[in-house]
Amino acid sequence: MDNCQRCKKQRAVIKSRKETFCEECFAKFVSLKQRKRMMGDDFYRDVFKVSYNKDGTHGVGKVAMGFDFQSSSLVALDVIIQVLREQNRQHRGKVGFELDLVSIYKDEENLNQFKNSWQEIISSERYSGDDILNHIKIHLIDVNTFYNDKILRQILVHNIDFNAMAMKWEEDDKFTVAGLLKLCPNRNTRNDFWNTIVQHTVKKFAMQSHCSVLIWGHSMTRLADQILGMVIKGRGAHVASSLDTDNFDVSYGGSFKNLYPMKDILLSEIDAYTISQGLESYLVDYTLRRSLLIAEEDANKDKTNSMLVKNMTINELVRKYYDDMEGEYSNIVSTVLRTGDKLQTPVKYLEEGESAKKCSVCSNAIYSDPSLWLRSITVIKGHPIETEEEQVYYNQWKESKVGIETEQYMKLKDTVWENGEAIPLCYGCTINLNGIKGKNIIWPKNDKEELQNVLDEYQLTDDEGEDI
Numbered sequence: 001m002d003n004c005q006r007c008k009k010q011r012a013v014i015k016s017r018k019e020t021f022c023e024e025c026f027a028k029f030v031s032l033k034q035r036k037r038m039m040g041d042d043f044y045r046d047v048f049k050v051s052y053n054k055d056g057t058h059g060v061g062k063v064a065m066g067f068d069f070q071s072s073s074l075v076a077l078d079v080i081i082q083v084l085r086e087q088n089r090q091h092r093g094k095v096g097f098e099l100d101l102v103s104i105y106k107d108e109e110n111l112n113q114f115k116n117s118w119q120e121i122i123s124s125e126r127y128s129g130d131d132i133l134n135h136i137k138i139h140l141i142d143v144n145t146f147y148n149d150k151i152l153r154q155i156l157v158h159n160i161d162f163n164a165m166a167m168k169w170e171e172d173d174k175f176t177v178a179g180l181l182k183l184c185p186n187r188n189t190r191n192d193f194w195n196t197i198v199q200h201t202v203k204k205f206a207m208q209s210h211c212s213v214l215i216w217g218h219s220m221t222r223l224a225d226q227i228l229g230m231v232i233k234g235r236g237a238h239v240a241s242s243l244d245t246d247n248f249d250v251s252y253g254g255s256f257k258n259l260y261p262m263k264d265i266l267l268s269e270i271d272a273y274t275i276s277q278g279l280e281s282y283l284v285d286y287t288l289r290r291s292l293l294i295a296e297e298d299a300n301k302d303k304t305n306s307m308l309v310k311n312m313t314i315n316e317l318v319r320k321y322y323d324d325m326e327g328e329y330s331n332i333v334s335t336v337l338r339t340g341d342k343l344q345t346p347v348k349y350l351e352e353g354e355s356a357k358k359c360s361v362c363s364n365a366i367y368s369d370p371s372l373w374l375r376s377i378t379v380i381k382g383h384p385i386e387t388e389e390e391q392v393y394y395n396q397w398k399e400s401k402v403g404i405e406t407e408q409y410m411k412l413k414d415t416v417w418e419n420g421e422a423i424p425l426c427y428g429c430t431i432n433l434n435g436i437k438g439k440n441i442i443w444p445k446n447d448k449e450e451l452q453n454v455l456d457e458y459q460l461t462d463d464e465g466e467d468i
């Protein structure tokens, strides 16, 4: 068995980017990459470091992080705790920032999983030895807060010209995220809506709690797969803004910047860190890859992905491509990310002096009208009925399930077109809505008022670790 190429002393257990590491050197390698991003420029350094005011008091940065109990967020938290500990030691009990973790749960079962894992984290030997967790707070938020107490609208896409209209939705029944996801024709659309809703809720939290930095634990692999996925799904115009860490997030009050401190770390490296540092038991609903572990190298060779390609979402397909590539060709992943980073927002498509419209569903900017493009590539107008035979077939169709659904859609469309208002929808969302049965969804009205709306937070009791 070979020794670690860094310290030359300990046994090598992990192999990545053609280099072998012992557990300790590998942990340093990962941690350093994350710290570099956290202290990468003046703005972030000022938020994270311990800074003193003239009167001797010190400023404390406010930081939020989306926390989904997957390997990336656990590793990000682990490294942040190391940073806090070092500050605490070097500055005699002072730290540079406080961290709010935001976890969005989908149902009661998911809430319990999160609660149990958090309980394990705060009582673990690794984290409970000192009072460092006093600077970290977790917020468990029900995903259905997205629909609660909001002005809801029914958004409908026109079957021929692809324009969209919205009408106030006033049914008494409560609308839920699970209800929305059930309408989706495939996992791809479901994931798209889920990600939009989670991202919106986390950003809203960051805005409402006056954070200066919002951390996303996305690995290099995850970001690269997001970039290609966006391009494939017709959301390419949003790649640049989704990776923007230089500017304040203007869609959410312009008070915080989004940071991806794990963007130089491959997912397989994050998973190897999770395993070698013993964080495995805190994972919720996540399958680790063990491809970088030297001891398991041979076992991994003939492992095939059990999911059928046709059942995979676009993001999973892209991920599978990287999985197949990552080991030897990790530079493909970093090239995609570097290219994505160089992209610019396509403002050149706007008329002079015109500002981009915002999509009523995903809130992204729209630079060119998607309905124009869709109309130019699709022929949807039907042929008029001319013979008796055609009329018979038409009547049969009308009584079929599809016929009845189509008629319901037409009725709804007439109502919405009469009483609703025209709204902007981006290409990706138009395609998503068009694929849903009835071509409509219920969605909250995204406006300033909605951003102030209270988030439904699960209150942890003292035993559960709210105040440790």
Ligand SMILES: [Zn+2]
Pocket: 004, 005, 006, 007, 008, 009, 010, 021, 022, 023, 024, 025, 026
């Ligand atoms: Zn070593």
Ligand SMILES: [Zn+2]
Pocket: 359, 360, 361, 362, 363, 364, 425, 426, 427, 428, 429, 430
């Ligand atoms: Zn959209």
